Amino acid sequence: RYGYFGRATPEVVRLMFCNVSGCLTEGRIFLSNSGEEMVSFHTRDTTGIRMLQKEQMEVVLLTSKLDSVSRSLADKLAKRTGCEVVEVGEEPLDDLKPMVEQRKLEWKDVAYMGVDAQDVKCLNLAGLSAVPRDAPVVAVNATKYTCHHAGGAGALREFAEHILLQKEKAKSMDQHRIGRHDF
Amino acid sequence: RYGYFGRATPEVVRLMFCNVSGCLTEGRIFLSNSGEEMVSFHTRDTTGIRMLQKEQMEVVLLTSKLDSVSRSLADKLAKRTGCEVVEVGEEPLDDLKPMVEQRKLEWKDVAYMGVDAQDVKCLNLAGLSAVPRDAPVVAVNATKYTCHHAGGAGALREFAEHILLQKEKAKSMDQHRIGRHDF
Amino acid sequence: RYGYFGRATPEVVRLMFCNVSGCLTEGRIFLSNSGEEMVSFHTRDTTGIRMLQKEQMEVVLLTSKLDSVSRSLADKLAKRTGCEVVEVGEEPLDDLKPMVEQRKLEWKDVAYMGVDAQDVKCLNLAGLSAVPRDAPVVAVNATKYTCHHAGGAGALREFAEHILLQKEKAKSMDQHRIGRHDF
Amino acid sequence: RYGYFGRATPEVVRLMFCNVSGCLTEGRIFLSNSGEEMVSFHTRDTTGIRMLQKEQMEVVLLTSKLDSVSRSLADKLAKRTGCEVVEVGEEPLDDLKPMVEQRKLEWKDVAYMGVDAQDVKCLNLAGLSAVPRDAPVVAVNATKYTCHHAGGAGALREFAEHILLQKEKAKSMDQHRIGRHDF
Numbered sequence: 263r264y265g266y267f268g269r270a271t272p273e274v275v276r277l278m279f280c281n282v283s284g285c286l287t288e289g290r291i292f293l294s295n296s297g298e299e300m301v302s303f304h305t306r307d308t309t310g311i312r313m314l315q316k317e318q319m320e321v322v323l324l325t326s327k328l329d330s331v332s333r334s335l336a337d338k339l340a341k342r343t344g345c346e347v348v349e350v351g352e353e354p355l356d357d358l359k360p361m362v363e364q365r366k367l368e369w370k371d372v373a374y375m376g377v378d379a380q381d382v383k384c385l386n387l388a389g390l391s392a393v394p395r396d397a398p399v400v401a402v403n404a405t406k407y408t409c410h411h412a413g414g415a416g417a418l419r420e421f422a423e424h425i426l427l428q429k430e431k432a433k434s435m436d437q438h439r440i441g442r443h444d445f
Numbered sequence: 446r447y448g449y450f451g452r453a454t455p456e457v458v459r460l461m462f463c464n465v466s467g468c469l470t471e472g473r474i475f476l477s478n479s480g481e482e483m484v485s486f487h488t489r490d491t492t493g494i495r496m497l498q499k500e501q502m503e504v505v506l507l508t509s510k511l512d513s514v515s516r517s518l519a520d521k522l523a524k525r526t527g528c529e530v531v532e533v534g535e536e537p538l539d540d541l542k543p544m545v546e547q548r549k550l551e552w553k554d555v556a557y558m559g560v561d562a563q564d565v566k567c568l569n570l571a572g573l574s575a576v577p578r579d580a581p582v583v584a585v586n587a588t589k590y591t592c593h594h595a596g597g598a599g600a601l602r603e604f605a606e607h608i609l610l611q612k613e614k615a616k617s618m619d620q621h622r623i624g625r626h627d628f
Numbered sequence: 629r630y631g632y633f634g635r636a637t638p639e640v641v642r643l644m645f646c647n648v649s650g651c652l653t654e655g656r657i658f659l660s661n662s663g664e665e666m667v668s669f670h671t672r673d674t675t676g677i678r679m680l681q682k683e684q685m686e687v688v689l690l691t692s693k694l695d696s697v698s699r700s701l702a703d704k705l706a707k708r709t710g711c712e713v714v715e716v717g718e719e720p721l722d723d724l725k726p727m728v729e730q731r732k733l734e735w736k737d738v739a740y741m742g743v744d745a746q747d748v749k750c751l752n753l754a755g756l757s758a759v760p761r762d763a764p765v766v767a768v769n770a771t772k773y774t775c776h777h778a779g780g781a782g783a784l785r786e787f788a789e790h791i792l793l794q795k796e797k798a799k800s801m802d803q804h805r806i807g808r809h810d811f
Numbered sequence: 812r813y814g815y816f817g818r819a820t821p822e823v824v825r826l827m828f829c830n831v832s833g834c835l836t837e838g839r840i841f842l843s844n845s846g847e848e849m850v851s852f853h854t855r856d857t858t859g860i861r862m863l864q865k866e867q868m869e870v871v872l873l874t875s876k877l878d879s880v881s882r883s884l885a886d887k888l889a890k891r892t893g894c895e896v897v898e899v900g901e902e903p904l905d906d907l908k909p910m911v912e913q914r915k916l917e918w919k920d921v922a923y924m925g926v927d928a929q930d931v932k933c934l935n936l937a938g939l940s941a942v943p944r945d946a947p948v949v950a951v952n953a954t955k956y957t958c959h960h961a962g963g964a965g966a967l968r969e970f971a972e973h974i975l976l977q978k979e980k981a982k983s984m985d986q987h988r989i990g991r992h993d994f
Contacts (some may be wrong), residue, residue, distance in 0.1 A: 283488050293521050305832045309927060338842050408883040443528040466671045476704050477666040649854050659887050660849040
């Protein structure tokens with residue numbers, strides 16, 4: 263068993279799903295008199311997304327039919343981050359399963375960042391998973407990694423660095439194994 | 446006496462009143478040059494409202510004639526949460542009493558979430574009551590439960606989970622009692 | 629000497645000056661693409677202003693020619709709080725002196741809430757003075773009271789409660805003195 | 812060696828570069844339904860800029876082609892602070908070198924405030940450099956000073972005070988040296 267992940271080898275994930283509401287944003291929605299809706303994201307987190315994309319990882323943003331940000335706002339966030347946006351229902355797993363299969367991946371090759379009860383199944387299934395510091399207990403219990411940063415304020419960046427670190431470790435373990443075979 | 450509530454049996458409330466300003470929102474109001482008014486709410490809290498509604502609880506939002514959010518903004522929040530909005534005066538109790546009676550409920554069947562001096566009477570009367578972490582002392586002294594989360598950032602969700610937990614406890618105590626009669 | 633104020637009797641102030649930027653607001657100004665300017669205030673603080681007004685205190689808001697909120701925004705805040713707004717220069721004392729004299733008051737009858745270097749003289753002069761928790765050292769060194777709350781998030785309310793408490797104390801000391809004379 | 816800077820004499824810098832995103836602002840960008848983009852800055856930080864300008868220091872704001880604030884927003888911030896804005900690429904050093912040489916300065920005469928990986932080279936080169944409290948480790952490791960305040964909430968002001976203190980120290984050391992020669 264390896265570290266606090268409870269698995270033999272660190273994962274090399276190729277696809278990441280990330281909730282917009284509460285992960286990329288704070289989870290806070292601003293409403294105005296005139297009907298404007300506003301959310302905030304942090305440049306540190308969009309830098310984190312770019313770090314993953316540079317390593318050939320695909321990052322997909324998730325919005326919910328329930329109380330997430332409006333579609334037009336999610337599209338604007340997608341454009342700024344260069345990510346695809348997928349709208350999921352009450353059980354995101356049902357919507358994401360076909361996407362994982364279509365890419366010929368297994369769930370252990372997937373990273374998932376969620377924030378609440380509806381994400382529990384995906385947090386359990388994914389090879390690497392994370393929730394922001396301020397997530398409800400039900401999500402913290404299901405995730406493999408709990409960020410020190412809050413949602414919309416560096417949590418996504420922290421998870422990105424965590425993913426890249428696991429990749430590095432996996433690579434160096436491979437080299438180590440080859441080394442031993444050689445002797 | 447049962448736990449820190451100082452009552453013999455946990456309550457099963459059916460109606461919840463919740464201040465908009467300071468409970469559903471942060472209590473912060475944003476004003477712009479052009480006259481726009483803006484408040485923020487948290488998706489975690491709207492999830493909390495839905496959790497209560499699923500359990501057949503009615504959630505009613507309260508706005509004040511004094512310095513709360515504008516009526517049009519309160520209506521937008523009501524629409525997003527599926528709640529009714531009631532405008533209360535300096536003493537909310539006067540406006541809420543008829544509503545409780547009309548539903549043939551007693552105050553011990555009511556949950557109340559408030560934030561300041563004007564809520565003291567209701568916080569005292571309600572079967573379950575809560576204030577956010579950052580409430581003034583006068584409200585903290587009157588409430589039955591003080592949230593660990595701040596207003597507009599999870600306090601409402603926390604109170605919702607607290608209410609549902611009391612309901613669970615009440616149910617299991619009932620079963621326990623039946624069990625003992627059977628033997 | 630009385631408590632940490634280092635004066636023999638608590639003051640009964642009748643006039644309060646309060647910076648808009650950093651005391652009533654967070655000190656944060658939001659700017660948008662289209663030229664909108666936005667600030668936030670907290671309903672807890674406007675409640676604090678009302679508490680003072682109920683006790684026949686006059687509350688005057690100060691904006692600066694330097695980098696405070698725009699005039700139109702200050703007027704909106706004034707309207708919501710029922711306060712007069714005065715625009716002050718680099719040395720607020722020059723602008724406020726005539727106002728204090730016109731009301732036939734002395735500076736010991738005045739409460740002042742400021743936040744930075746330009747407020748130092750007034751913080752020193754006023755009978756009661758306060759800065760928010762997050763004020764720079766230069767202002768903290770000059771003030772008589774440092775709030776536990778940050779600007780725009782309860783500091784003004786905290787100072788209002790402090791002022792009313794001093795008033796109560798002054799009143800009860802007066803009664804005490806009368807009492808002793810009687811015996 | 813002098814203090815924690817590891818250099819013999821405190822620097823007297825004449826030019827300061829400062830990232831807009833994450834240093835002058837929080838790093839947070841607000842997006843609205845209608846396409847509005849909003850950032851916040853703190854009056855305490857703009858006061859800090861004015862403190863430097865009064866001491867004949869030139870302050871230049873930097874925006875990035877990557878995910879910083881939009882050009883129109885940066886121009887508005889520049890106008891409010893009286894600073895020039897320069898747009899830099901992935902390696903700010905390439906854009907800033909000509910500016911430093913044109914002013915016949917060396918990098919030890921330059922102060923630099925940055926926030927992330929792209930700032931590492933400049934943070935290393937500059938005579939004085941700082942990052943906000945909440946900067947990623949990669950930037951903290953490269954900087955000479957880590958602020959106690961977060962970006963957009965006093966970090967820039969803190970660095971300004973730090974720069975002016977170094978200047979004072981340098982001046983008093985010069986006087987000391989002259990004094991010894993005289994005897």
